[in-house]
Amino acid sequence: MTRRIHPSVVGAQPFQVATREGIESPMFEGGEGLERLEMALSRYPTKQAALLPLLHFVQEKKGWVSPPDMEEVATALDLTPAYVHSIVTFYTMYNKHPVGTYLVQVCTCIACHLNKGEEVLHRFLDEAGTREGETSEDGVFTVIEAECLGACGFATAVQINDEYFEDVSPEKVADIVGELRRRSV
Amino acid sequence: MSWPHRHELETTTLLSRSQGDESARTLAGWVGTGGYERLRQAASMEPEAVTEIVKDSGLRGRGGAGFPTGLKWSFMPKDDGKPHYLCCNADESEPGAFKDREILRWTPHLLVEGCLIAAKAIRAEHVYIYVRGEFFPYTKILNAAVTEAYEGGYIGNDIMGTGWSCELTVHTGAGAYIAGEETGLMNSLMGNRAEPWMKPPFPAQAGAFGMPTTVNNVETIATVPGILEHGADWYRQWGTEKSPGTKLWCCSGHLAKPGNYELELGISLKDIIFDVCGGTPDGKKVKAVIPGGSSTAFLTGDELDCATCYEGMAEAGSSLGTASPIVMDEDTDIVVAMRRIAQFYAHESCGQCVQCREGTEWVVKILQRIEAGDGKLSDLDTLYELCEQMTGRTICVLADSVVFPLRSSMDKFRGEYEAKMRPSAVAVGG
Numbered sequence: 001m002t003r004r005i006h007p008s009v010v011g012a013q014p015f016q017v018a019t020r021e022g023i024e025s026p027m028f029e030g031g032e033g034l035e036r037l038e039m040a041l042s043r044y045p046t047k048q049a050a051l052l053p054l055l056h057f058v059q060e061k062k063g064w065v066s067p068p069d070m071e072e073v074a075t076a077l078d079l080t081p082a083y084v085h086s087i088v089t090f091y092t093m094y095n096k097h098p099v100g101t102y103l104v105q106v107c108t109c110i111a112c113h114l115n116k117g118e119e120v121l122h123r124f125l126d127e128a129g130t131r132e133g134e135t136s137e138d139g140v141f142t143v144i145e146a147e148c149l150g151a152c153g154f155a156t157a158v159q160i161n162d163e164y165f166e167d168v169s170p171e172k173v174a175d176i177v178g179e180l181r182r183r184s185v
Numbered sequence: 186m187s188w189p190h191r192h193e194l195e196t197t198t199l200l201s202r203s204q205g206d207e208s209a210r211t212l213a214g215w216v217g218t219g220g221y222e223r224l225r226q227a228a229s230m231e232p233e234a235v236t237e238i239v240k241d242s243g244l245r246g247r248g249g250a251g252f253p254t255g256l257k258w259s260f261m262p263k264d265d266g267k268p269h270y271l272c273c274n275a276d277e278s279e280p281g282a283f284k285d286r287e288i289l290r291w292t293p294h295l296l297v298e299g300c301l302i303a304a305k306a307i308r309a310e311h312v313y314i315y316v317r318g319e320f321f322p323y324t325k326i327l328n329a330a331v332t333e334a335y336e337g338g339y340i341g342n343d344i345m346g347t348g349w350s351c352e353l354t355v356h357t358g359a360g361a362y363i364a365g366e367e368t369g370l371m372n373s374l375m376g377n378r379a380e381p382w383m384k385p386p387f388p389a390q391a392g393a394f395g396m397p398t399t400v401n402n403v404e405t406i407a408t409v410p411g412i413l414e415h416g417a418d419w420y421r422q423w424g425t426e427k428s429p430g431t432k433l434w435c436c437s438g439h440l441a442k443p444g445n446y447e448l449e450l451g452i453s454l455k456d457i458i459f460d461v462c463g464g465t466p467d468g469k470k471v472k473a474v475i476p477g478g479s480s481t482a483f484l485t486g487d488e489l490d491c492a493t494c495y496e497g498m499a500e501a502g503s504s505l506g507t508a509s510p511i512v513m514d515e516d517t518d519i520v521v522a523m524r525r526i527a528q529f530y531a532h533e534s535c536g537q538c539v540q541c542r543e544g545t546e547w548v549v550k551i552l553q554r555i556e557a558g559d560g561k562l563s564d565l566d567t568l569y570e571l572c573e574q575m576t577g578r579t580i581c582v583l584a585d586s587v588v589f590p591l592r593s594s595m596d597k598f599r600g601e602y603e604a605k606m607r608p609s610a611v612a613v614g615g
Contacts, residue, residue, distance in 0.1 A: 006335055009328040012355035014321040043354045045268070045394045051376035052359055077376075090378040090535075093318045093360035109280045110479050111437040111511055113525045147362065147529050148280040149319055152437035152509070153444045162321035 010039040014162045015056035016093060017103050023061040025068070028076040033057065037076055047077050051087060055094060064095035092147075100135040100142040101184045104128065105159040108145050111152035116170055120156045121145055123173035140184045141177070197423060199411045199431050200404065201447040204291040210326060212333040215294035221339055223410040227302040228347035235306040239409060241417035243429040247284075248274055248365075248402030249478065249506045251428075251495045254409075260389035261307040261397050270398040271309040272374065273300050273406055275316040276358055276365040280479035280529055281509030284433040285403035287445055289316065289323040292407065293330035297353065299406035301340065302413055304351045307399045312353040315370050318360050331355055362533035366581045367400035368392075369535065380535045381581035404433055424450035428494035428505075438474075438512035439465045450505075451497065455489040458512060469514040473598070477506020479526045480586030482593035483519075502593070519598040520605055523591060524552035530587040541584035544575040548587060560606045565595060 005013065027033035036057050040050035054076065058069045070084040088094045095103070104124055108117035121143070125132060128141035135142045151157035154166035158176075165176060208214030215221065227235050240255025261269060273296070277285040288296055300312045314331075316324050331353060334340045342350045356374055363369045364379035371393040373379035392398025408430065412420045421429045428450040434457060437443050441463030448457065454476060458464065465471060471486040476493070482503040484491070491501035498505040513522060531545035551568055554560050572592045575584040595602060 006328075006332040008331050008335055008340070008353055009355045012316060012324050012328055012357040014325065015357075016318070016321065043352075045396075046375065048376035049374060049394075052356070052373070055359070056357065087376070087378060091318070091359035091361050093358075108525070109529050110475075110522060110526050111281060113522065114438045114511070114513060114517065147532050148278055150277050150283050150286055150317065152281050152283050152511070153435055154283075155437060155443075159319060164322055 005039075007039045007042055010036060010043060011050075011053035011056070013053075013056055013060060015060040016159075017063045017095070017099060017101075017161050018060045020063040021061060023058075025072060027058070027061075027069075027072050028054070048079065051077055051079065051084065052091075055084075055088060059094060064098050098135075101140045102142070102160050102180050104141055104143045105146035105149070106143065107147070107149040107151070107155070107157045107159075109148040109152075111148075112155040112157055115155035117156045119170045120158065120168055120173060123170045124158075124177065127174055127177040140181060197431060197449070198447050199423075200288065200292075200295075200407055200433055201445070203295070204287055204445075206291070209292055209294070210290075210330060212294065212330070212337050212339075215292075220294050221298055221345070223413045224298045224301050224339065225345050225347065227305045227413060228344055228349045230305070232306050232308050235302060235413065238417055239306065239412055242412045242420040243417070243427070244405065244408055244412060244420070245428065245495060246402055247404035247408070247432065247507070249279065249480075251505065254401065254405055257389075257401070258303070258306050258399060260387070261399060262389070263308075265397065267396050268311070268394075269307055269309040270393045270396055271300060271304045271307060271312045272367070272370060272393060272398060272400040273303075273312060273314040273403060274365060274367065274370055274400055275314055275320070275403045276362075276370060277320075277403070278317055278362045278365055279507050279509065280526070281435060281437055281475065281511045282478050282507040283435045283437075283509075284445060284507070286320055286323050287433065288403050288407050289320065290326050293327045294334065295407050295410060296327070296403060297331060297334050297340065299409045300353060301344065301351055302409050303399070303401060303406055305349065307397075309399070310351060312351065313374055313393070314353065314355045315364070315374055316355060316357050317364070318358045320357075324355065324357055328355055361535075362529075363535045363581070363583060366583070369581065370400060371398060378535065380537050383580050425492070425494045425496070427496045432493075432505075432508045434461075435507065435509040436462045436512070437509065439469070439471075439514040439517070440512050441466045448493075451492050451494040453489075454484075454491050454493050454498075454501075454510065457493060458489060458510065462512075465512070465514045467514075469516065471512055472515045472517055473513045473519060473522075473594075475503075475511045475513075475526075475590060476501075476508075477504050478509040479511065479529065480582075480589055481506045482589045483597055485597050486515075503589075519594055519601045520552060520556055523594045524549060524556055526590050527552055527587055530583060534583055538579040538584065540575050541579050544571050544584055545587055547571055548591060555602060555605050558605060558607065560602075562603070562606060564606075565599070565602060568595060 106121040130136040203209035245251040369379040
């Protein structure tokens with residue numbers, strides 16, 4: 001389903017495991033992919049500037065960016081697959097592997113560290129039944145440690161997919177995980 | 186609740202007045218309170234006249250460096266026939282700072298209006314608002330505002346019927362602290378890795394897409410409409426001679442009332458921590474404060490009687506940075522806290538310069554060793570030497586950013602480091 005967006009916000013669509021509705025290859029030769037490509041190209045003086053917006057698009061649709069996807073993006077923008085790979089691996093938010101239904105990012109940077117960030121992280125790992133950077137067996141949770149999420153006054157900050165959870169104390173973790181588990185079935 | 190708490194020390198609310206008011210997010214709500222009238226005013230002015238007012242106001246960049254905004258704008262060339270760009274830096278990711286997201290989520294139209302006024306001043310034909318990728322909820326709000334503003338004729342061709350045109354595009358990053366450095370940001374915008382480049386060329390000569398560009402922080406830009414409306418003298422009634430105006434404070438760590446506060450520049454840091462934020466939650470003593478975000482030097486609990494303005498914080502041996510004090514109570518382990526800060530910079534180093542790529546990792550490893558009780562006194566000498574080698578020798582200031590807290594923590598809390606050393610190491614002097 002195509003969502004109507006204004007061209008001015010083409011490069012700013014939520015992409016962190018958002019819809020994951022999937023998309024057929026070739027992605028950029030027709031349909032929504034082509035529309036997104038053309039819209040992005042209209043906003044920047046160079047073709048290459050559409051690279052991050054296109055990678056956002058791939059992740060929005062699939063939840064991660066695979067090597068064949070990188071090749072398709074490279075072809076669409078006249079770049080080499082190796083260059084696109086260097087971009088995907090530079091930026092932390094592009095998932096290089098499939099992730100769980102919920103990608104849980106727990107901030108443990110200084111302000112959250114002072115407010116039990118590490119304990120919150122470990123509670124999430126325990127409750128989700130997974131190890132850091134891995135996905136739980138039921139495929140519901142991937143839990144990772146994040147660097148500053150920019151919500152330091154409301155520590156501990158946790159980002160789950162495209163939502164922010166603030167003031168998360170270790171005691172609140174079980175409820176959050178329980179709620180997400182219910183949502184996922 | 187994360188919009189600014191109110192406090193009696195708050196003498197005015199230039200930036201935060203509409204925070205918490207959902208109607209201000211809509212075009213109708215914003216226009217209803219006089220929004221976009223400053224844009225109409227700017228659209229009919231000469232670019233130099235807009236720049237002059239901002240120069241006279243003494244407004245300094247709120248991204249951390251405090252460079253005078255009007256002066257920065259005046260570096261943009263005239264009659265060069267090239268397209269000019271404005272990049273609004275919304276890549277807020279300095280540990281401790283969480284002010285720009287409040288502007289994005291409560292007053293997106295204030296930001297759009299400020300961007301267009303700044304664009305007029307620097308003759309930009311296109312504004313790019315670069316928002317950090319993680320800020321999805323706030324980007325959605327900004328996107329809705331930009332779409333509405335376009336549809337209402339406030340952005341694009343013939344803005345408000347004035348004959349002046351300017352485009353605006355929202356662009357999200359994908360997770361890289363270094364994209365908040367201005368040249369890193371422009372590289373990222375162009376579809377490159379967010380690697381800073383060596384200056385010169387300065388952005389005003391050859392910035393985004395090789396064209397003259399100005400990069401301004403969200404808070405800086407959001408301050409501009411008020412200055413234009415009321416004038417430079419009005420703005421100067423707050424703050425100090427060298428640091429006029431107000432600032433959105435981001436207070437975090439061990440505080441009873443952490444959060445955002447809009448306060449006049451120049452009041453005492455002690456007042457902010459104890460009076461405004463209520464001190465520590467359980468009345469414990471304050472051991473240390475990093476006053477301006479994690480890349481600024483530590484102050485001890487006894488050094489808090491300093492003026493929170495650019496010159497006052499420099500005098501106190503630290504810096505105002507993004508005005509984001511991180512407070513640590515008496516139970517805080519300074520070595521562990523410092524290791525956690527260093528880890529951030531090691532993770533976020535872009536890897537171009539050896540001093541930074543290797544240096545930040547070394548710092549983390551040495552601190553981990555000390556933390557594990559396996560350090561020796563000579564480790565402190567190595568850390569001081571690293572501080573020396575990591576300062577002023579790299580393309581950008583990321584390496585310097587870890588040196589400020591590291592060196593000051595060793596200078597001021599040396600005892601804490603020594604207490605963790607292997608007993609034999611202390612006895613034989615390393």
